[in-house]
Amino acid sequence: xxxxxxxGVRCGAGSRITGKEEGGTPDSGSSRRNAMKRxxxxxxxxxxxxxxxxxxxxxDLVIYAALDKKTIEEIAQAFKQATGLSAEIALQIxxxxxxxSRIKTEAATPRADxxxxxxxxxxxxxxxxxxxxxxxxxxxxxxxxxxxxxxxNGYWSGWYLGALAILVNEKRFQAEIAPKGIxxxxxxxxxxNPAYKGEVIAANPATTGGAVIFMATQIFxxxxxxxxxxxxxxxxxxxxxxxxxxxxxxPLVAQGQAIVGIAWGHDLIRQxxxxxxxxxxxxxxxxxxxxxxxxxxKGAPHLxxxxxxxxxxxxxxxxxxxxxxxxxxxxxxxxKLPEGMPAFESIQFVNYNQAEVNKNLEAWKKRWAEVTGR
Amino acid sequence: xxxxxxxxxxLVALGGIGVLLGCFVVYPILRVLWYxxxxxxxxxxxxxxxxxxxxxxxxxxxxxxxxxxxVGFLFAYSFTRTSIPAKxxxxxxxxxxxxxxxxxIAFSYLLMFGRNGLVSYSLLGTxxxxxxWHGLWLSETIAFFPIALLVMEGVLQSIAPSVEYAARNxxxxxxxxFRTVVFPLARPGVAGAxxxxxxxxxxxxxxxxxIAGSFxxxxxxxxARISGWGDVTGAAVLSSILLIPAFGLFLLQRYWVARRxxxxxxxxxxxxxxxxxxxxxxxxxxxxxxxxxxxxLCVFVGLFAGAFSRGWGxxxxxxxxxxxxxLANGQALVHSLSxxxxxxxxxxxxxxxTAYLVSRKSFPGRGALDFFSILPAAVPGVxxxxxxxxxxxxxxxxxxxxxxxxxxxxxxxxxxxxxxxxIGQLKxxxxxxxxxxANLGAGSLRTFWDIELPLLRSSLLAAFVVxxxxxxxxxxxxxxxxxxxxxxxxxxxxxxxxDGYRGAxxxxxxxxxxxxxxxxxxxxxxxxxxxxxxxx
Numbered sequence: 001x002x003x004x005x006x007x008g009v010r011c012g013a014g015s016r017i018t019g020k021e022e023g024g025t026p027d028s029g030s031s032r033r034n035a036m037k038r039x040x041x042x043x044x045x046x047x048x049x050x051x052x053x054x055x056x057x058x059x060d061l062v063i064y065a066a067l068d069k070k071t072i073e074e075i076a077q078a079f080k081q082a083t084g085l086s087a088e089i090a091l092q093i094x095x096x097x098x099x100x101s102r103i104k105t106e107a108a109t110p111r112a113d114x115x116x117x118x119x120x121x122x123x124x125x126x127x128x129x130x131x132x133x134x135x136x137x138x139x140x141x142x143x144x145x146x147x148x149x150x151x152x153n154g155y156w157s158g159w160y161l162g163a164l165a166i167l168v169n170e171k172r173f174q175a176e177i178a179p180k181g182i183x184x185x186x187x188x189x190x191x192x193n194p195a196y197k198g199e200v201i202a203a204n205p206a207t208t209g210g211a212v213i214f215m216a217t218q219i220f221x222x223x224x225x226x227x228x229x230x231x232x233x234x235x236x237x238x239x240x241x242x243x244x245x246x247x248x249x250x251p252l253v254a255q256g257q258a259i260v261g262i263a264w265g266h267d268l269i270r271q272x273x274x275x276x277x278x279x280x281x282x283x284x285x286x287x288x289x290x291x292x293x294x295x296x297x298k299g300a301p302h303l304x305x306x307x308x309x310x311x312x313x314x315x316x317x318x319x320x321x322x323x324x325x326x327x328x329x330x331x332x333x334x335x336k337l338p339e340g341m342p343a344f345e346s347i348q349f350v351n352y353n354q355a356e357v358n359k360n361l362e363a364w365k366k367r368w369a370e371v372t373g374r
Numbered sequence: 375x376x377x378x379x380x381x382x383x384x385l386v387a388l389g390g391i392g393v394l395l396g397c398f399v400v401y402p403i404l405r406v407l408w409y410x411x412x413x414x415x416x417x418x419x420x421x422x423x424x425x426x427x428x429x430x431x432x433x434x435x436x437x438x439x440x441x442x443x444x445v446g447f448l449f450a451y452s453f454t455r456t457s458i459p460a461k462x463x464x465x466x467x468x469x470x471x472x473x474x475x476x477x478x479i480a481f482s483y484l485l486m487f488g489r490n491g492l493v494s495y496s497l498l499g500t501x502x503x504x505x506x507w508h509g510l511w512l513s514e515t516i517a518f519f520p521i522a523l524l525v526m527e528g529v530l531q532s533i534a535p536s537v538e539y540a541a542r543n544x545x546x547x548x549x550x551x552f553r554t555v556v557f558p559l560a561r562p563g564v565a566g567a568x569x570x571x572x573x574x575x576x577x578x579x580x581x582x583x584x585i586a587g588s589f590x591x592x593x594x595x596x597x598a599r600i601s602g603w604g605d606v607t608g609a610a611v612l613s614s615i616l617l618i619p620a621f622g623l624f625l626l627q628r629y630w631v632a633r634r635x636x637x638x639x640x641x642x643x644x645x646x647x648x649x650x651x652x653x654x655x656x657x658x659x660x661x662x663x664x665x666x667x668x669x670x671l672c673v674f675v676g677l678f679a680g681a682f683s684r685g686w687g688x689x690x691x692x693x694x695x696x697x698x699x700x701l702a703n704g705q706a707l708v709h710s711l712s713x714x715x716x717x718x719x720x721x722x723x724x725x726x727x728t729a730y731l732v733s734r735k736s737f738p739g740r741g742a743l744d745f746f747s748i749l750p751a752a753v754p755g756v757x758x759x760x761x762x763x764x765x766x767x768x769x770x771x772x773x774x775x776x777x778x779x780x781x782x783x784x785x786x787x788x789x790x791x792x793x794x795x796x797i798g799q800l801k802x803x804x805x806x807x808x809x810x811x812a813n814l815g816a817g818s819l820r821t822f823w824d825i826e827l828p829l830l831r832s833s834l835l836a837a838f839v840v841x842x843x844x845x846x847x848x849x850x851x852x853x854x855x856x857x858x859x860x861x862x863x864x865x866x867x868x869x870x871x872x873d874g875y876r877g878a879x880x881x882x883x884x885x886x887x888x889x890x891x892x893x894x895x896x897x898x899x900x901x902x903x904x905x906x907x908x909x910x
Binding site for chain 2: 068069088089090091092093094095096097098099100101102103104105106108109111122125126171172198204206207208209240241242244245247250251252254255256257258267270271274275276277278369374
């Protein structure tokens with residue numbers, strides 16, 4: 001495949017000129033024409049392949065999803081069964097910000113109807129900038145879903161809850177930490193142990209909403225902003241790096257780059273199962289949680305189908321699919337919980353005040369940067 | 375201008391290129407620059423994170439460019455002007471990093487040289503932490519020296535051995551020949567290579583996202599603004615800042631390189647073997663090449679290990695189960711290869727033609743054409759993607775969800791590679807050849823077709839190959855353009871990794887690597903043995 005350098009070197013510069021002179025003989029002239037013919041053939045084959053791609057779909061609903069592939073595909077199937085409407089998953093990537101950015105850059109001619117996945121703060125941001133369409137589903141009242149999981153302004157509907165978790169690389173913990181007589185961490189304060197110096201990976205609130213929830217959890221748990229940041233400063237002494245994404249610590253801790261990490265419990269358990277990760281998962285006392293949201297995009301081409309989809313997302317079927325695949329908690333009561341997932345009530349949650357977070361978000365992010373220097 | 379009017383074809387070509395570059399390079403970038411308000415730019419210096427990212431970017435640019443150009447020169451010199459053994463194998467390995475899609479390769483570095491790395495811990499027993507600026511320096515050097523190698527190899531090769539003989543006959547020693555003859559002749563190539571590498575380092579995203587830890591650079595910061603907060607405005611501001619050093623580099627290159635031009639392909643046939651190199655030069659060079667190649671192999675072994683083992687980084691039981699996911703994503707692979715194939719063909723043709731016009735013709739706006747052909751390389755992929763998404767997903771030009779939008783972005787994002795290659799080589803070809811033809815009555819087109827094009831053929835092929843590989847491996851551009859109908863493999867790889875299927879991601883990366891290698895091999899068969907891949 002690769003050219004042998006020697007030939008070229010021996011020929012040196014001059015032989016290219018000779019090559020040109022050869023170009024005048026009939027033989028190599030025809031070879032050049034042949035090469036052109038082949039190029040043309042190749043290009044036309046490629047064009048045929050391309051015509052197959054990019055044909056606009058005639059689906060009844062277009063979804064942009066910040067969820068794992070399996071979950072959203074099963075939800076779309078169940079939606080078709082329940083309503084007869086076909087849904088196209090035009091974009092699926094587990095990065096809510098990337099999906100939100102697409103909605104912003106495509107706002108001149110909106111294509112998607114539904115933005116599903118990602119926590120409520122991302123949907124809030126989109127709503128404030130005018131990219132979402134108001135819709136309050138009648139299903140909320142009908143099923144008696146707690147209002148605190150819904151947008152007070154009516155732009156997004158919460159349909160799952162996810163909790164933060166601590167993950168520990170079991171092998172390295174047993175080899176390096178356990179001999180010092182230290183047990184697996186069970187509270188946030190356990191992470192302050194100097195034994196973990198340089199062995200903790202957390203996320204950065206400047207770049208991900210998950211880390212904001214972690215930061216706010218410390219503030220609410222300890223009762224004051226100052227105490228919260230005192231904790232963060234203490235923890236900073238043990239942190240080797242802050243990843244840009246909320247789940248950035250999962251591959252790094254699994255691989256042994258650090259001993260302890262903080263990530264979303266539901267993603268963690270799912271990945272642990274899929275890839276058999278050698279990590280222990282702990283939901284600490286005074287845990288923080290996110291509200292996973294679904295919303296309708298302003299200018300949605302299929303508005304009534306989109307409203308039906310939001311209604312559908314609050315019924316038991318998709319909540320079960322989601323709880324099973326994504327291991328996220330349903331907002332509705334009476335939905336079957338998957339195995340290996342502690343009951344939502346069994347986790348002790350901190351008293352999380354979203355309004356307070358929204359109000360102080362920029363100030364806290366700034367203070368976090370000052371305290372940690374990152 | 376009057377001369378232009380006498381050559382309507384030239385005018386049409388220039389007009390066409392101008393319109394294309396205007397539409398598909400300048401316009402999308404302007405859309406990104408317009409997106410934030412002036413106030414957003416004004417608050418930039420007050421944001422400590424942004425300032426830190428800017429400083430980090432400049433620092434790593436200097437470090438990585440220097441080392442990558444140096445390593446690239448070392449290889450290029452060894453391959454073209456010494457008689458070290460095993461050139462073929464060394465060259466193949468040295469060019470492997472060109473194939474590596476972002477972030478999976480960087481993850482492989484962690485696997486080999488991280489805290490718990492196979493080499494650093496299992497073999498050497500240290501808890502060395504590669505994450506940080508030093509790891510980034512290493513991985514960028516490895517990632518970008520092949521670009522420098524390709525550019526400089528072409529230039530060094532065109533330096534006829536006769537000049538070296540002449541210097542030796544006049545009594546110059548090996549070092550003196552290098553310092554006073556070979557290096558000055560190679561200088562435009564070195565400068566061009568350094569410029570290109572610097573620009574790639576500036577816009578690099580795949581390496582720092584995985585390996586830089588808290589050492590943020592502008593492209594990763596822009597990416598984080600997008601992926602974490604959906605903050606298109608912040609990303610646009612950050613990348614606008616990135617255009618400033620890119621512009622600076624451009625001026626520097628023009629000042630330094632354009633000062634002197636040397637011509638070595640003059641139309642006089644020379645067929646001399648390269649002079650012998652002293653053993654104390656040859657063997658250290660050989661050693662350095664081998665060492666670098668071992669490092670590269672290490673990283674790729676890490677990738678293959680991921681594709682064939684149960685748990686990447688913790689459970690090395692062999693398995694084939696990740697390959698089921700590869701088969702399930704066959705469509706994405708087909709898209710990747712066909713889109714990239716088309717894009718690279720167009721990109722190579724367009725960029726080499728532009729290079730020819732810029733270096734051989736004089737016309738108003740020549741400097742601008744030159745600048746806009748280099749510009750895309752300085753724009754981080756994510757911004758190019760945002761620009762395309764803003765510009766081409768609504769009327770007048772609505773390409774949403776089509777293959778065209780992906781292919782166009784690949785064509786124009788890769789123009790600089792072919793362009794720089796073409797320029798570097800044209801500098802070495804005496805204009806007198808073309809002038810002679812012109813004196814004999816050949817028109818511009820005839821001269822181009824019969825004289826310059828055959829000389830440029832290797833440039834064209836090299837441009838095709840490099841554009842193809844870059845198009846196949848690009849992630850940050852296409853993440854803003856794909857939908858379920860035009861999805862490509864790198865997007866699927868990112869998705870698999872995000873979803874926690876890192877084994878499958880490694881397997882798909884491997885498949886992509888092998889298939890693009892196969893495509894290059896097949897096109898070599900198609901175009902006959904005279905298509906020398908990777909030869910500039």
